Amino acid sequence: MKIDWAAIGSVFGVSLAFAVGLVALFTLGVNGLARREKAAAQGGTAGLAVTGAYVCFAACAAAVAYGIYLIVAKP
Numbered sequence: 001m002k003i004d005w006a007a008i009g010s011v012f013g014v015s016l017a018f019a020v021g022l023v024a025l026f027t028l029g030v031n032g033l034a035r036r037e038k039a040a041a042q043g044g045t046a047g048l049a050v051t052g053a054y055v056c057f058a059a060c061a062a063a064v065a066y067g068i069y070l071i072v073a074k075p
């Protein structure tokens with residue numbers, strides 16, 4: 001039995017990069033919604049922050065849906 005360590009390392013690296021990227025996107029979305037709350041408390045609006053938050057959440061959902069598609073799809 002021969003283990004392809006290069007392939008395992010490659011999968012690990014890509015998985016780590018995408019996991020960190022998704023967490024960063026989700027964090028930006030939560031930060032955008034927090035800015036909306038802060039702006040509402042001060043009597044203002046944060047339209048750009050809310051729009052950015054929704055875009056981040058949509059990108060996270062699209063990435064998760066694509067991952068599920070890759071798992072379920074038959075080759």
